[in-house]
Amino acid sequence: MATTRERAPAGWVRLCRADDIGEGQSRGFDPDDEGQDSLFVVRWQGQLHAWRNACPHVQGAPMAWRRDAYLNAAGTRVVCHAHGAEFMPDSGLCVQGPCRGERLIRLELVVDVDGELFVNK
Amino acid sequence: MKIVGLESLVFAVDDVRGAARFLVDYGLTAVDVSDRGGRFEAMDGTAVVIARQDDPALPPGPVPGCRLRKTVMGVADEATLGAIAAELRRDREVRRLPDGSVESIDDCGFVIGFQLTARRPFVLPGEISNAPGGVVFRPVNSLGVPPPGSVIRPRSLSHVVYFVPDVMKAEAFYVNRLGFRCTDRFTGTGPFLQPAGSLDHHTHFLIGAPPHMHGVEHFTFHFGGPSEMITNGYRFVEKGYQAFWGPGRHILGSNWFWYFNSPFGCHIEMDADMDQHDASWQPREATASADNSQTFLLKMRKKWYPGPGIPENGDYA
Numbered sequence: 341m342a343t344t345r346e347r348a349p350a351g352w353v354r355l356c357r358a359d360d361i362g363e364g365q366s367r368g369f370d371p372d373d374e375g376q377d378s379l380f381v382v383r384w385q386g387q388l389h390a391w392r393n394a395c396p397h398v399q400g401a402p403m404a405w406r407r408d409a410y411l412n413a414a415g416t417r418v419v420c421h422a423h424g425a426e427f428m429p430d431s432g433l434c435v436q437g438p439c440r441g442e443r444l445i446r447l448e449l450v451v452d453v454d455g456e457l458f459v460n461k
Numbered sequence: 462m463k464i465v466g467l468e469s470l471v472f473a474v475d476d477v478r479g480a481a482r483f484l485v486d487y488g489l490t491a492v493d494v495s496d497r498g499g500r501f502e503a504m505d506g507t508a509v510v511i512a513r514q515d516d517p518a519l520p521p522g523p524v525p526g527c528r529l530r531k532t533v534m535g536v537a538d539e540a541t542l543g544a545i546a547a548e549l550r551r552d553r554e555v556r557r558l559p560d561g562s563v564e565s566i567d568d569c570g571f572v573i574g575f576q577l578t579a580r581r582p583f584v585l586p587g588e589i590s591n592a593p594g595g596v597v598f599r600p601v602n603s604l605g606v607p608p609p610g611s612v613i614r615p616r617s618l619s620h621v622v623y624f625v626p627d628v629m630k631a632e633a634f635y636v637n638r639l640g641f642r643c644t645d646r647f648t649g650t651g652p653f654l655q656p657a658g659s660l661d662h663h664t665h666f667l668i669g670a671p672p673h674m675h676g677v678e679h680f681t682f683h684f685g686g687p688s689e690m691i692t693n694g695y696r697f698v699e700k701g702y703q704a705f706w707g708p709g710r711h712i713l714g715s716n717w718f719w720y721f722n723s724p725f726g727c728h729i730e731m732d733a734d735m736d737q738h739d740a741s742w743q744p745r746e747a748t749a750s751a752d753n754s755q756t757f758l759l760k761m762r763k764k765w766y767p768g769p770g771i772p773e774n775g776d777y778a
Contacts, residue, residue, distance in 0.1 A: 407701035413475035424726025
Protein backbone atom coordinates (compact mmCIF):
# COMPACT_ATOMS: atom_id res chain seq x y z
CA MET A 341 0.00 0.00 0.00
CA ALA A 342 1.12 3.54 -0.64
CA THR A 343 1.62 5.21 2.68
CA THR A 344 3.58 8.23 3.73
CA ARG A 345 4.39 9.37 7.21
CA GLU A 346 2.57 12.66 6.62
CA ARG A 347 -0.70 11.15 5.51
CA ALA A 348 -1.53 7.68 6.74
CA PRO A 349 -4.90 6.18 5.77
CA ALA A 350 -7.61 6.36 8.42
CA GLY A 351 -6.89 3.99 11.29
CA TRP A 352 -3.17 3.71 10.56
CA VAL A 353 -0.63 5.33 12.86
CA ARG A 354 3.11 5.71 12.48
CA LEU A 355 5.06 4.03 15.28
CA CYS A 356 8.79 4.36 14.51
CA ARG A 357 11.33 3.33 11.93
CA ALA A 358 11.01 -0.41 11.32
CA ASP A 359 14.73 -1.00 11.78
CA ASP A 360 14.64 0.67 15.23
CA ILE A 361 13.37 -2.67 16.56
CA GLY A 362 16.15 -5.24 16.33
CA GLU A 363 16.00 -9.03 16.44
CA GLY A 364 14.71 -10.32 19.77
CA GLN A 365 13.65 -6.85 20.87
CA SER A 366 10.30 -5.37 21.81
CA ARG A 367 8.89 -1.91 22.14
CA GLY A 368 5.62 -0.56 23.55
CA PHE A 369 3.56 2.25 22.01
CA ASP A 370 0.81 4.53 23.28
CA PRO A 371 -0.61 6.04 20.07
CA ASP A 372 -3.76 7.37 21.79
CA ASP A 373 -1.97 8.98 24.76
CA GLU A 374 -3.73 6.74 27.24
CA GLY A 375 -0.84 7.06 29.67
CA GLN A 376 0.05 3.40 29.19
CA ASP A 377 1.23 1.47 26.16
CA SER A 378 -1.76 -0.05 24.39
CA LEU A 379 0.28 -2.17 21.96
CA PHE A 380 3.77 -3.53 21.49
CA VAL A 381 5.87 -4.70 18.56
CA VAL A 382 8.39 -7.56 18.61
CA ARG A 383 10.87 -8.70 15.99
CA TRP A 384 11.35 -12.46 15.94
CA GLN A 385 13.19 -14.41 13.23
CA GLY A 386 13.35 -11.23 11.20
CA GLN A 387 9.62 -10.51 11.17
CA LEU A 388 7.81 -7.76 13.05
CA HIS A 389 4.62 -8.62 14.94
CA ALA A 390 2.29 -6.21 16.74
CA TRP A 391 0.14 -7.29 19.69
CA ARG A 392 -2.30 -5.55 21.99
CA ASN A 393 -0.74 -4.96 25.42
CA ALA A 394 -3.45 -7.06 27.04
CA CYS A 395 -2.93 -10.50 28.54
CA PRO A 396 -5.92 -12.72 27.71
CA HIS A 397 -6.14 -14.07 31.28
CA VAL A 398 -7.35 -10.77 32.75
CA GLN A 399 -9.02 -8.34 30.43
CA GLY A 400 -6.56 -5.62 29.48
CA ALA A 401 -3.79 -6.62 31.91
CA PRO A 402 -0.55 -4.85 30.88
CA MET A 403 2.26 -7.29 30.20
CA ALA A 404 5.72 -5.67 30.44
CA TRP A 405 7.68 -5.57 33.69
CA ARG A 406 9.59 -2.48 32.66
CA ARG A 407 9.03 -0.05 29.81
CA ASP A 408 9.45 -1.98 26.52
CA ALA A 409 10.30 -5.25 28.35
CA TYR A 410 7.80 -7.72 26.87
CA LEU A 411 10.15 -10.63 26.13
CA ASN A 412 12.09 -13.21 28.12
CA ALA A 413 15.85 -12.68 28.41
CA ALA A 414 16.55 -14.92 25.41
CA GLY A 415 14.08 -12.97 23.25
CA THR A 416 12.24 -16.18 22.33
CA ARG A 417 8.89 -15.70 24.10
CA VAL A 418 6.53 -12.86 24.84
CA VAL A 419 5.95 -12.97 28.59
CA CYS A 420 3.11 -11.52 30.63
CA HIS A 421 4.96 -10.33 33.72
CA ALA A 422 1.80 -10.41 35.81
CA HIS A 423 1.83 -14.19 36.27
CA GLY A 424 4.50 -15.44 33.89
CA ALA A 425 2.35 -16.60 30.95
CA GLU A 426 4.52 -17.22 27.86
CA PHE A 427 3.43 -16.63 24.25
CA MET A 428 4.96 -17.41 20.87
CA PRO A 429 6.17 -14.08 19.41
CA ASP A 430 4.88 -14.91 15.90
CA SER A 431 1.50 -16.56 16.55
CA GLY A 432 0.58 -15.00 19.91
CA LEU A 433 -0.33 -18.46 21.20
CA CYS A 434 0.07 -18.92 24.96
CA VAL A 435 2.26 -21.99 25.48
CA GLN A 436 2.71 -21.81 29.26
CA GLY A 437 0.89 -20.25 32.18
CA PRO A 438 -2.59 -19.20 33.25
CA CYS A 439 -3.99 -18.69 29.73
CA ARG A 440 -2.39 -21.63 27.92
CA GLY A 441 -4.09 -22.16 24.55
CA GLU A 442 -5.40 -18.58 24.33
CA ARG A 443 -3.95 -15.95 22.02
CA LEU A 444 -2.84 -12.36 22.07
CA ILE A 445 -4.76 -9.96 19.82
CA ARG A 446 -2.81 -9.21 16.65
CA LEU A 447 -2.65 -5.79 15.04
CA GLU A 448 -1.81 -5.26 11.38
CA LEU A 449 1.59 -3.74 10.56
CA VAL A 450 3.03 -2.29 7.40
CA VAL A 451 6.43 -0.84 6.52
CA ASP A 452 6.28 1.97 3.97
CA VAL A 453 8.73 2.67 1.15
CA ASP A 454 10.79 4.86 3.48
CA GLY A 455 11.12 2.11 6.10
CA GLU A 456 8.59 3.66 8.50
CA LEU A 457 6.47 1.28 10.57
CA PHE A 458 2.70 1.81 10.72
CA VAL A 459 0.06 -0.03 12.74
CA ASN A 460 -3.64 -0.38 12.03
CA LYS A 461 -5.33 0.41 15.34
CA MET B 462 5.38 -24.07 66.28
CA LYS B 463 6.38 -20.46 66.78
CA ILE B 464 7.07 -19.49 63.20
CA VAL B 465 7.68 -15.73 63.28
CA GLY B 466 7.14 -15.03 59.58
CA LEU B 467 8.84 -15.08 56.22
CA GLU B 468 12.62 -14.91 56.22
CA SER B 469 13.38 -15.01 52.49
CA LEU B 470 11.98 -15.98 49.08
CA VAL B 471 14.26 -17.61 46.49
CA PHE B 472 13.56 -16.99 42.80
CA ALA B 473 15.06 -18.42 39.59
CA VAL B 474 15.52 -15.63 37.03
CA ASP B 475 16.57 -15.49 33.39
CA ASP B 476 18.10 -12.01 33.65
CA VAL B 477 20.07 -11.54 36.87
CA ARG B 478 21.15 -8.00 36.06
CA GLY B 479 17.62 -6.85 35.20
CA ALA B 480 16.08 -8.53 38.24
CA ALA B 481 18.78 -7.06 40.51
CA ARG B 482 18.13 -3.57 39.18
CA PHE B 483 14.39 -4.09 39.69
CA LEU B 484 14.84 -5.07 43.36
CA VAL B 485 17.21 -2.18 44.10
CA ASP B 486 14.78 0.24 42.41
CA TYR B 487 12.01 -1.25 44.58
CA GLY B 488 14.08 -0.18 47.58
CA LEU B 489 15.89 -3.33 48.72
CA THR B 490 19.61 -3.34 49.53
CA ALA B 491 21.90 -5.55 47.43
CA VAL B 492 24.10 -7.91 49.48
CA ASP B 493 26.66 -10.25 47.91
CA VAL B 494 25.42 -9.81 44.35
CA SER B 495 27.25 -11.27 41.34
CA ASP B 496 26.29 -12.24 37.80
CA ARG B 497 25.01 -15.53 39.25
CA GLY B 498 22.54 -13.86 41.62
CA GLY B 499 22.43 -12.44 45.10
CA ARG B 500 20.51 -11.34 48.14
CA PHE B 501 18.38 -8.20 48.46
CA GLU B 502 17.50 -7.19 51.99
CA ALA B 503 14.90 -5.08 53.72
CA MET B 504 15.81 -3.11 56.85
CA ASP B 505 15.40 -6.10 59.16
CA GLY B 506 17.45 -8.44 56.96
CA THR B 507 14.52 -10.37 55.49
CA ALA B 508 15.18 -10.77 51.80
CA VAL B 509 14.56 -11.83 48.25
CA VAL B 510 17.29 -14.12 46.91
CA ILE B 511 17.75 -14.53 43.15
CA ALA B 512 19.79 -17.04 41.20
CA ARG B 513 20.24 -17.85 37.53
CA GLN B 514 17.56 -20.24 36.41
CA ASP B 515 20.19 -22.80 35.34
CA ASP B 516 21.84 -22.78 38.79
CA PRO B 517 21.97 -26.47 39.83
CA ALA B 518 21.75 -25.50 43.51
CA LEU B 519 18.18 -24.20 43.05
CA PRO B 520 15.42 -26.42 44.41
CA PRO B 521 12.69 -27.34 41.90
CA GLY B 522 9.51 -25.28 41.62
CA PRO B 523 6.07 -26.80 42.18
CA VAL B 524 5.43 -26.72 38.42
CA PRO B 525 7.52 -25.82 35.36
CA GLY B 526 7.48 -22.07 34.84
CA CYS B 527 7.16 -21.17 38.52
CA ARG B 528 10.12 -18.97 39.38
CA LEU B 529 9.65 -19.20 43.15
CA ARG B 530 11.91 -22.03 44.26
CA LYS B 531 11.86 -21.77 48.03
CA THR B 532 9.96 -20.02 50.80
CA VAL B 533 12.06 -19.71 53.95
CA MET B 534 10.32 -19.09 57.27
CA GLY B 535 11.98 -17.93 60.48
CA VAL B 536 11.51 -19.55 63.86
CA ALA B 537 12.35 -18.26 67.32
CA ASP B 538 14.51 -21.07 68.67
CA GLU B 539 16.23 -24.39 68.02
CA ALA B 540 13.45 -26.30 69.81
CA THR B 541 10.91 -25.06 67.28
CA LEU B 542 13.21 -26.01 64.41
CA GLY B 543 13.50 -29.52 65.85
CA ALA B 544 9.76 -29.77 66.41
CA ILE B 545 9.01 -28.77 62.81
CA ALA B 546 11.55 -31.26 61.47
CA ALA B 547 10.09 -34.06 63.61
CA GLU B 548 6.53 -33.21 62.60
CA LEU B 549 7.28 -33.17 58.88
CA ARG B 550 9.48 -36.27 59.02
CA ARG B 551 6.36 -38.28 59.85
CA ASP B 552 5.34 -38.34 56.20
CA ARG B 553 8.00 -36.67 54.04
CA GLU B 554 11.69 -36.14 53.50
CA VAL B 555 13.26 -33.47 55.69
CA ARG B 556 16.82 -32.29 55.11
CA ARG B 557 19.14 -30.52 57.54
CA LEU B 558 21.25 -28.19 55.43
CA PRO B 559 24.88 -27.28 56.27
CA ASP B 560 23.74 -23.87 57.56
CA GLY B 561 21.59 -25.60 60.20
CA SER B 562 18.29 -24.85 58.49
CA VAL B 563 15.59 -27.39 57.70
CA GLU B 564 14.25 -27.99 54.18
CA SER B 565 11.19 -29.92 53.08
CA ILE B 566 8.16 -29.53 50.83
CA ASP B 567 4.58 -28.49 51.56
CA ASP B 568 1.45 -30.31 50.41
CA CYS B 569 1.14 -28.27 47.21
CA GLY B 570 4.69 -28.73 45.96
CA PHE B 571 6.38 -25.56 47.24
CA VAL B 572 9.82 -26.15 48.74
CA ILE B 573 9.85 -24.69 52.25
CA GLY B 574 12.74 -23.91 54.58
CA PHE B 575 12.95 -23.09 58.26
CA GLN B 576 15.80 -21.34 60.03
CA LEU B 577 16.49 -19.53 63.29
CA THR B 578 15.26 -16.07 62.48
CA ALA B 579 18.03 -13.66 61.54
CA ARG B 580 15.74 -10.65 61.64
CA ARG B 581 17.60 -7.61 62.96
CA PRO B 582 15.44 -5.66 65.41
CA PHE B 583 15.32 -1.93 64.78
CA VAL B 584 13.36 1.03 66.09
CA LEU B 585 12.11 3.57 63.57
CA PRO B 586 8.66 5.11 64.05
CA GLY B 587 6.17 4.45 61.30
CA GLU B 588 3.88 7.02 59.75
CA ILE B 589 2.02 9.10 62.33
CA SER B 590 -1.13 11.08 61.52
CA ASN B 591 -1.77 14.41 63.23
CA ALA B 592 -5.42 14.22 64.36
CA PRO B 593 -7.19 16.76 66.60
CA GLY B 594 -7.78 15.06 69.92
CA GLY B 595 -5.14 12.46 69.17
CA VAL B 596 -2.54 11.20 71.62
CA VAL B 597 0.47 10.65 69.36
CA PHE B 598 1.57 13.38 66.95
CA ARG B 599 4.43 13.87 64.55
CA PRO B 600 7.17 16.04 66.03
CA VAL B 601 6.43 19.72 65.38
CA ASN B 602 7.99 20.94 62.10
CA SER B 603 8.38 17.39 60.77
CA LEU B 604 6.73 16.70 57.41
CA GLY B 605 4.06 14.17 56.50
CA VAL B 606 5.02 13.93 52.84
CA PRO B 607 8.39 12.31 52.16
CA PRO B 608 10.54 15.05 50.60
CA PRO B 609 11.99 14.54 47.11
CA GLY B 610 15.19 12.55 47.25
CA SER B 611 14.46 11.05 50.67
CA VAL B 612 15.47 7.42 51.06
CA ILE B 613 12.55 5.01 51.30
CA ARG B 614 13.28 1.40 52.17
CA PRO B 615 11.08 -1.65 52.68
CA ARG B 616 11.13 -2.64 56.33
CA SER B 617 10.32 -6.33 56.36
CA LEU B 618 9.23 -9.20 54.11
CA SER B 619 5.47 -9.27 54.59
CA HIS B 620 3.63 -12.05 52.80
CA VAL B 621 3.46 -14.43 49.87
CA VAL B 622 0.34 -15.50 47.97
CA TYR B 623 0.19 -18.95 46.41
CA PHE B 624 -2.10 -20.24 43.67
CA VAL B 625 -2.78 -23.84 44.75
CA PRO B 626 -4.78 -26.56 42.98
CA ASP B 627 -6.25 -27.95 46.22
CA VAL B 628 -6.80 -25.12 48.66
CA MET B 629 -8.34 -27.27 51.41
CA LYS B 630 -5.35 -29.58 51.40
CA ALA B 631 -2.93 -26.65 51.37
CA GLU B 632 -4.72 -24.91 54.25
CA ALA B 633 -4.81 -28.12 56.29
CA PHE B 634 -1.04 -28.48 55.93
CA TYR B 635 -0.24 -25.00 57.19
CA VAL B 636 -2.84 -25.10 59.99
CA ASN B 637 -2.54 -28.70 61.20
CA ARG B 638 1.13 -29.32 60.62
CA LEU B 639 2.76 -25.91 61.08
CA GLY B 640 0.39 -24.22 63.53
CA PHE B 641 -0.87 -21.37 61.32
CA ARG B 642 -4.25 -19.73 62.07
CA CYS B 643 -6.87 -18.51 59.61
CA THR B 644 -7.49 -14.80 60.30
CA ASP B 645 -10.03 -14.14 57.50
CA ARG B 646 -11.30 -16.00 54.48
CA PHE B 647 -12.60 -15.33 50.98
CA THR B 648 -15.39 -17.87 50.46
CA GLY B 649 -14.48 -20.41 47.84
CA THR B 650 -11.11 -18.74 47.25
CA GLY B 651 -8.98 -19.34 50.30
CA PRO B 652 -7.70 -18.32 53.72
CA PHE B 653 -5.42 -15.61 55.03
CA LEU B 654 -2.97 -17.40 57.32
CA GLN B 655 -0.95 -16.17 60.30
CA PRO B 656 1.81 -18.19 61.92
CA ALA B 657 1.83 -18.59 65.71
CA GLY B 658 4.79 -16.27 66.24
CA SER B 659 3.40 -13.25 64.38
CA LEU B 660 0.54 -10.80 64.90
CA ASP B 661 0.41 -9.78 61.21
CA HIS B 662 -2.98 -10.33 59.57
CA HIS B 663 -1.29 -12.72 57.17
CA THR B 664 2.10 -13.96 56.04
CA HIS B 665 0.48 -16.40 53.61
CA PHE B 666 -2.68 -16.17 51.52
CA LEU B 667 -3.83 -19.22 49.58
CA ILE B 668 -5.92 -18.93 46.40
CA GLY B 669 -7.56 -22.04 44.99
CA ALA B 670 -6.87 -22.05 41.24
CA PRO B 671 -6.80 -24.45 38.27
CA PRO B 672 -3.62 -26.58 38.02
CA HIS B 673 -2.21 -24.54 35.12
CA MET B 674 -2.12 -21.45 37.40
CA HIS B 675 -0.26 -23.29 40.19
CA GLY B 676 2.42 -20.86 41.40
CA VAL B 677 2.61 -17.43 42.95
CA GLU B 678 0.23 -14.46 42.66
CA HIS B 679 2.44 -11.98 44.52
CA PHE B 680 4.80 -11.24 47.37
CA THR B 681 5.43 -8.00 49.22
CA PHE B 682 7.38 -6.06 51.82
CA HIS B 683 6.00 -3.76 54.53
CA PHE B 684 6.83 -0.08 54.21
CA GLY B 685 6.75 2.56 56.97
CA GLY B 686 3.30 3.93 56.12
CA PRO B 687 0.96 4.78 53.25
CA SER B 688 2.62 8.09 52.32
CA GLU B 689 6.04 6.46 52.16
CA MET B 690 4.75 3.43 50.26
CA ILE B 691 2.79 5.43 47.70
CA THR B 692 5.68 7.86 47.19
CA ASN B 693 7.92 4.85 46.58
CA GLY B 694 5.37 3.48 44.11
CA TYR B 695 5.31 6.71 42.09
CA ARG B 696 9.10 6.74 42.00
CA PHE B 697 9.00 3.13 40.78
CA VAL B 698 6.58 4.02 37.97
CA GLU B 699 8.78 6.96 36.97
CA LYS B 700 11.67 4.52 36.60
CA GLY B 701 9.63 2.70 33.94
CA TYR B 702 8.06 -0.17 35.90
CA GLN B 703 4.54 -1.34 35.17
CA ALA B 704 1.83 -0.80 37.80
CA PHE B 705 -0.97 -3.37 37.86
CA TRP B 706 -3.41 -2.40 40.64
CA GLY B 707 -3.32 0.41 43.16
CA PRO B 708 -2.53 2.43 45.09
CA GLY B 709 -5.41 1.51 47.34
CA ARG B 710 -6.30 -0.07 50.65
CA HIS B 711 -7.49 -3.60 51.22
CA ILE B 712 -10.46 -4.39 53.43
CA LEU B 713 -9.32 -7.70 54.94
CA GLY B 714 -6.02 -6.86 56.66
CA SER B 715 -6.44 -3.10 56.03
CA ASN B 716 -3.05 -3.01 54.30
CA TRP B 717 -2.38 -0.29 51.77
CA PHE B 718 -1.38 -1.91 48.49
CA TRP B 719 0.18 -1.21 45.14
CA TYR B 720 0.86 -4.12 42.76
CA PHE B 721 3.41 -4.16 39.94
CA ASN B 722 4.48 -6.60 37.25
CA SER B 723 7.85 -8.22 37.90
CA PRO B 724 10.51 -10.42 36.28
CA PHE B 725 9.63 -13.18 38.80
CA GLY B 726 6.58 -14.60 37.03
CA CYS B 727 4.25 -13.00 39.57
CA HIS B 728 3.29 -9.60 40.87
CA ILE B 729 5.27 -7.75 43.48
CA GLU B 730 3.41 -5.55 45.94
CA MET B 731 4.36 -2.67 48.20
CA ASP B 732 2.28 -2.70 51.39
CA ALA B 733 1.87 -0.67 54.57
CA ASP B 734 -0.12 -0.57 57.80
CA MET B 735 -1.49 -4.10 57.99
CA ASP B 736 -3.83 -5.00 60.86
CA GLN B 737 -2.49 -7.12 63.69
CA HIS B 738 -4.55 -9.81 65.38
CA ASP B 739 -4.11 -12.20 68.27
CA ALA B 740 -5.81 -15.49 69.04
CA SER B 741 -8.96 -13.70 70.31
CA TRP B 742 -9.73 -12.50 66.75
CA GLN B 743 -12.73 -14.13 65.08
CA PRO B 744 -12.11 -14.76 61.37
CA ARG B 745 -14.42 -12.97 58.95
CA GLU B 746 -15.63 -14.44 55.69
CA ALA B 747 -16.30 -12.48 52.51
CA THR B 748 -16.94 -13.20 48.85
CA ALA B 749 -13.86 -12.56 46.75
CA SER B 750 -14.37 -9.62 44.40
CA ALA B 751 -12.75 -6.29 43.66
CA ASP B 752 -15.44 -4.64 45.77
CA ASN B 753 -14.49 -6.79 48.73
CA SER B 754 -10.76 -6.38 48.16
CA GLN B 755 -10.35 -2.61 47.99
CA THR B 756 -11.88 -0.10 50.33
CA PHE B 757 -10.60 2.62 48.04
CA LEU B 758 -8.33 3.10 45.06
CA LEU B 759 -6.42 6.30 44.45
CA LYS B 760 -5.85 8.02 41.14
CA MET B 761 -3.26 10.70 40.48
CA ARG B 762 -4.27 13.79 38.51
CA LYS B 763 -1.12 15.53 37.42
CA LYS B 764 -2.88 18.69 36.26
CA TRP B 765 -5.91 19.74 38.26
CA TYR B 766 -5.29 23.42 38.91
CA PRO B 767 -5.68 25.96 36.11
CA GLY B 768 -2.43 27.69 35.29
CA PRO B 769 0.02 28.55 32.54
CA GLY B 770 -0.11 25.93 29.80
CA ILE B 771 -2.86 23.94 31.49
CA PRO B 772 -6.42 23.75 30.13
CA GLU B 773 -9.13 25.31 32.29
CA ASN B 774 -10.27 21.88 33.45
CA GLY B 775 -6.78 20.45 33.93
CA ASP B 776 -6.70 16.90 32.64
CA TYR B 777 -10.41 16.44 33.36
CA ALA B 778 -10.85 18.05 29.94
